[in-house]
Amino acid sequence: MYPGQFEYHRAASIKDALDLLKRYGDDAKLLSGGHSLIPMMKLRLAQPAHLIDVTKIAEMRAISESNGKIVIGAAAAHDTVANSSLVRDKLGLLAEAAAAIGDVQVRNRGTIGGSLTHADPAADYPAAVLALEGEIKLEREGGSRTVKAADFFLDLMTTAVQPGELLSQISFAPIPAGAGYSYQKYPHPASGFAMVGVAALLSLDRSGKIASARVGVTGLGPKAFRASAVEAALAGKSADAATIAAAAAKTADGIDALGDIHASSEYRAELARVYARRAIQAAVARAKA
Amino acid sequence: MAVVPKFVGERIKRREDPRLISGTATYVDDVRLPGTLSAVVLRSPYAHARINSINVDAARSAPGVVAVLTGADLKDKVGGIPCVAPAEHIPFHPLLAQGKVRFVGESVAVVVASDAYKAQDAADLIEVDYDSLDAVSDPEKALEDGAPILHEEFGTNLVTRALVPNPAVDEAIAKADKVIKFRIVNQRLAPVPMEPRGALADWHQALGHLTVWTSTQIPHLLRSALAAVLGLPENRVRVIAPEVGGGFGAKLNFYREEALVGYLSRMLGKPVKWIERRRENLATTTHGRGQITYLEVPVKNDGTVLGIKAKFICDMGAYLQLLTPAIPGFSGLMMTGCYKIPAMSFEQVMVFTNKMATDAYRGAGRPEAAYIAERTMDMVAGELGLDPVEVRRRNFIPKDAFPYTTCAGLVYDSGDYNAALNKALEIVDYPKMRAEQAEALKHGRYIGIGIASYVEICGIGPSAMLPPKVPGWESATVRMEPDSRVTVLTGISPHGQGQETTFAQMAADAFGIDIDDVTVVHGDTAIVQYGVGTFGSRGLSVGGAALMMSVGKVQDKLKKIASTMMEAPPDQLTFTNRTVALKSDASKSIPLQAVVDAAYGWKMPIPGMEPGLDATSVFEPTGCTFPFGTHISVVEIDPDTGVVKFLSYVAVDDCGNIISPLLVAGQVHGGIAQGIAQALYEEVVYDENGQLITATLMDYAAPRAQMLPRYELAHTVTPSPLNPMGVKGVGEAGTIGSTPCVVNAVMDALKPLGVRHIDMPLRPEKLWRAIKDAKKA
Numbered sequence A: 001m002y003p004g005q006f007e008y009h010r011a012a013s014i015k016d017a018l019d020l021l022k023r024y025g026d027d028a029k030l031l032s033g034g035h036s037l038i039p040m041m042k043l044r045l046a047q048p049a050h051l052i053d054v055t056k057i058a059e060m061r062a063i064s065e066s067n068g069k070i071v072i073g074a075a076a077a078h079d080t081v082a083n084s085s086l087v088r089d090k091l092g093l094l095a096e097a098a099a100a101i102g103d104v105q106v107r108n109r110g111t112i113g114g115s116l117t118h119a120d121p122a123a124d125y126p127a128a129v130l131a132l133e134g135e136i137k138l139e140r141e142g143g144s145r146t147v148k149a150a151d152f153f154l155d156l157m158t159t160a161v162q163p164g165e166l167l168s169q170i171s172f173a174p175i176p177a178g179a180g181y182s183y184q185k186y187p188h189p190a191s192g193f194a195m196v197g198v199a200a201l202l203s204l205d206r207s208g209k210i211a212s213a214r215v216g217v218t219g220l221g222p223k224a225f226r227a228s229a230v231e232a233a234l235a236g237k238s239a240d241a242a243t244i245a246a247a248a249a250k251t252a253d254g255i256d257a258l259g260d261i262h263a264s265s266e267y268r269a270e271l272a273r274v275y276a277r278r279a280i281q282a283a284v285a286r287a288k289a
Numbered sequence B: 001m002a003v004v005p006k007f008v009g010e011r012i013k014r015r016e017d018p019r020l021i022s023g024t025a026t027y028v029d030d031v032r033l034p035g036t037l038s039a040v041v042l043r044s045p046y047a048h049a050r051i052n053s054i055n056v057d058a059a060r061s062a063p064g065v066v067a068v069l070t071g072a073d074l075k076d077k078v079g080g081i082p083c084v085a086p087a088e089h090i091p092f093h094p095l096l097a098q099g100k101v102r103f104v105g106e107s108v109a110v111v112v113a114s115d116a117y118k119a120q121d122a123a124d125l126i127e128v129d130y131d132s133l134d135a136v137s138d139p140e141k142a143l144e145d146g147a148p149i150l151h152e153e154f155g156t157n158l159v160t161r162a163l164v165p166n167p168a169v170d171e172a173i174a175k176a177d178k179v180i181k182f183r184i185v186n187q188r189l190a191p192v193p194m195e196p197r198g199a200l201a202d203w204h205q206a207l208g209h210l211t212v213w214t215s216t217q218i219p220h221l222l223r224s225a226l227a228a229v230l231g232l233p234e235n236r237v238r239v240i241a242p243e244v245g246g247g248f249g250a251k252l253n254f255y256r257e258e259a260l261v262g263y264l265s266r267m268l269g270k271p272v273k274w275i276e277r278r279r280e281n282l283a284t285t286t287h288g289r290g291q292i293t294y295l296e297v298p299v300k301n302d303g304t305v306l307g308i309k310a311k312f313i314c315d316m317g318a319y320l321q322l323l324t325p326a327i328p329g330f331s332g333l334m335m336t337g338c339y340k341i342p343a344m345s346f347e348q349v350m351v352f353t354n355k356m357a358t359d360a361y362r363g364a365g366r367p368e369a370a371y372i373a374e375r376t377m378d379m380v381a382g383e384l385g386l387d388p389v390e391v392r393r394r395n396f397i398p399k400d401a402f403p404y405t406t407c408a409g410l411v412y413d414s415g416d417y418n419a420a421l422n423k424a425l426e427i428v429d430y431p432k433m434r435a436e437q438a439e440a441l442k443h444g445r446y447i448g449i450g451i452a453s454y455v456e457i458c459g460i461g462p463s464a465m466l467p468p469k470v471p472g473w474e475s476a477t478v479r480m481e482p483d484s485r486v487t488v489l490t491g492i493s494p495h496g497q498g499q500e501t502t503f504a505q506m507a508a509d510a511f512g513i514d515i516d517d518v519t520v521v522h523g524d525t526a527i528v529q530y531g532v533g534t535f536g537s538r539g540l541s542v543g544g545a546a547l548m549m550s551v552g553k554v555q556d557k558l559k560k561i562a563s564t565m566m567e568a569p570p571d572q573l574t575f576t577n578r579t580v581a582l583k584s585d586a587s588k589s590i591p592l593q594a595v596v597d598a599a600y601g602w603k604m605p606i607p608g609m610e611p612g613l614d615a616t617s618v619f620e621p622t623g624c625t626f627p628f629g630t631h632i633s634v635v636e637i638d639p640d641t642g643v644v645k646f647l648s649y650v651a652v653d654d655c656g657n658i659i660s661p662l663l664v665a666g667q668v669h670g671g672i673a674q675g676i677a678q679a680l681y682e683e684v685v686y687d688e689n690g691q692l693i694t695a696t697l698m699d700y701a702a703p704r705a706q707m708l709p710r711y712e713l714a715h716t717v718t719p720s721p722l723n724p725m726g727v728k729g730v731g732e733a734g735t736i737g738s739t740p741c742v743v744n745a746v747m748d749a750l751k752p753l754g755v756r757h758i759d760m761p762l763r764p765e766k767l768w769r770a771i772k773d774a775k776k777a
């Protein structure tokens, strides 16, 4: 596979990267782990003349805690996220999703910022980032803005990132003590991406009822989404099997499910319901433990 | 000096592995010649189209471009790709499309440039004006009236019709208690070797000599084919198969690009390299299987199978590669499996479709046969309410019946099918497993136990069985060098099988030297005497037999010389611990080196004997070997999703004597992986218009380690009488036993729901639907 000709630039800082983006405009693409962009270039579906590598920018690789938030640099590799003790302690759901991505090589190179920006409909991260209500920071020349996860994914491989913008970090409120979570994925037999992936995060009140629930779903439709009907059917209810099953049955409601030779849209919708049920059950079990 | 141990039968680590795992092996793409140009092939996006015109002007003037060729430039200048198997209709198979394309990926033009990137840039500038034509991808539709015809000159899409009639089958059908009828499909598969294809050609103008490095299983046969297509004398063509990263039958072939680089290098006077990309690999490297079979099986109520009658529709693709129409024959001839079925008959209809050609893929016709035989046994058991074990036992060829001539006329060399079945049943604890299965069902859990008792045909084979240009013999040279180290030149061409290890084990033991004192050389036609190659699990049983013939000749010469030095008759001598010793008293010996010195000396101890210590032999097998075994898998189906989970997998294989247990285990492991993948995951999918849907590994489900169970391996040992080592071959056994064993297990799990058969691959969605439909009914 032979990509077209391009020039490689290594950005030293976010400002440097933004300057380069401005200089080369539409001819440039940001390069993070390269695990989505380079395959596209090899197929010549993308032919950028300039690649701006953001992975050598120290602040974009860092994972830290500040002002009660966990901040993950966009260029942090999946493996780094999966194995960060901070993430494992306080954002276990994100660590679970990161660990479910691809294989070791993919996790060593692919990054959270690249994955979110690429917005593959079958990517694992978006389900967890939606359930965790991550806040995505976008930098542009002379300023920055923060986009909520729920507003970030717009359509198939389309996000809120505008031309000239760079995703620098994602921040999360830590998962509260006592909350339960689970990411359940059915891997596509060929690609290993999520045929469906469901991230569930919930907390129980003292009586054992579900105080609140958040459910992020990936793989099913053209973009990852919050299953609000499921969440509503759980909130305030007792965490029994029948309630969970009834709630999970709504997972695919109103979604235009994708289909391919391995799973038709009808079957994918069923998989989503089953995996939602399992994720919610596992989250409840964890909350009770 | 330390005692030299014995090596045959020991768990020797593969001697190939250090270079493979340290990244220092040399594959075609690692061969770098100064001034090499790169070729990129422009391929058809259409399954079937007429080419009105091709405009290469922009490409020719693009930076770095040296040449751009289309079919018109090659017309009448070079030959076509040969098919050596007989068929009624063999179309001309051009290196570049001649006026028409017939499958997605067919080569239309080739660009040669200073590097592959520039070549691709230029290829993007070529404008081809196509008139799209209707395509046919379903082989059953290809023969219907009005189907688009691929090769107009034949007026039909029929490649050939093969008939093996036998009226006894119809008599059996007439008098049977029951006739079981079903249709099963062996879907198309892509071999997906880790290393795709690739070739580098270097023409030497002054010598009029062409060297081609290519990723192949058959360097010598390829040399002959290449010389013929390019019109060169064979002694001016050298083919080198460097490290080859997997072939699985797909590189038992001769491809357009191998000829193209040879032609281009000669035309341009520069080395030209082409390396296949994964997308090209999936679209333009031969596929395997692709057979639909309609079966009629007359049985008695006690489970005795009285015959098998089959009709095959075989999907050949758009052109015929080297052996394309020869593969289905094995499926027909072997479909009675390890059973004493008195009569069989079959009809095979081979058809052109707008797809890549099929040809050999690991097992080549026998996995299809085993699938037919083993699905048949389970169908019989299911319809008659018998245990599948009982049905197999009732029909097995008994162990005292060997050599056994089947109703298809094949002579099975040796076997003990009950022994392998019993061992496998013992390991899984069959009665206990059946009880657990019944218990689980009460709790709504669907567990299935699948058995496959396979037999396959290996050590191919007597030349009379094969097309003249792909003979069945094999060659080996053994040379004891002046320092008493041994060089083996073998005509086979291992590409992962590990004969650098097994042959070294055998030669070391034969001469009483260390394994490190043996070097095995293969894959270079300028160094190695003409040979045939590696395929059909023939490397050890045929190539190894040739090796032992040459070993014997060198041993004889050494013994004759030693006998004059030791004053003992040659037949009293043996080789041990780097000495030639008396058989009766190893302490009476002389150093091997002293004998070697004498053999290479100016004064031969025996007047008239030629100096030197080498011998070349050719082994022509008198028959094929028939490895066998029983695989059992236990699976559980998740009724919510249809996902198949393995609870256990047991493989009992009998490949005769075992030279190298680790290598046998490796072959079985890889084979089972590919066989399970056929059962559950893999399928080359073309849509009805001939577009390739599984064009990348994002869609084609090649198995990964985590998709496979842990294997429990065991063996029975029934030596073959047909070669001096008593070996049978094990390169394909795993693939052959595993596919039916897994499908049988899944069908067994769904039996309580009334499911009779589902075609492969058993994707979860198909099982989920079957479960859903059954529960609805």
Ligand SMILES: Cc1cc2nc3c(=O)[nH]c(=O)nc-3n(C[C@H](O)[C@H](O)[C@H](O)COP(=O)(O)OP(=O)(O)OC[C@H]3O[C@@H](n4cnc5c(N)ncnc54)[C@H](O)[C@@H]3O)c2cc1C
Pocket: A029, A030, A031, A032, A033, A034, A035, A036, A037, A038, A039, A054, A074, A075, A100, A101, A102, A103, A106, A109, A110, A111, A112, A113, A114, A115, A116, A117, A118, A120, A122, A123, A124, A125, A161, A165, A166, A167, A168, A191, A192, A193, A194
């Ligand atoms: C074999 C294989 C298997 C895989 N399996 C999985 C899987 O199971 N699950 C899964 O979720 N993913 C999987 N992936 C995808 C992988 O996770 C990628 O890493 C991810 O999709 C993209 O991240 P990246 O860092 O490689 O981004 P890149 O490929 O570098 O970039 C992707 C896109 O994002 C843009 N971009 C990158 N960084 C930024 C930034 N900071 N700001 C703005 N734009 C940016 C780029 O310009 C490009 O358009 C797999 C990939 C491969 C090759």
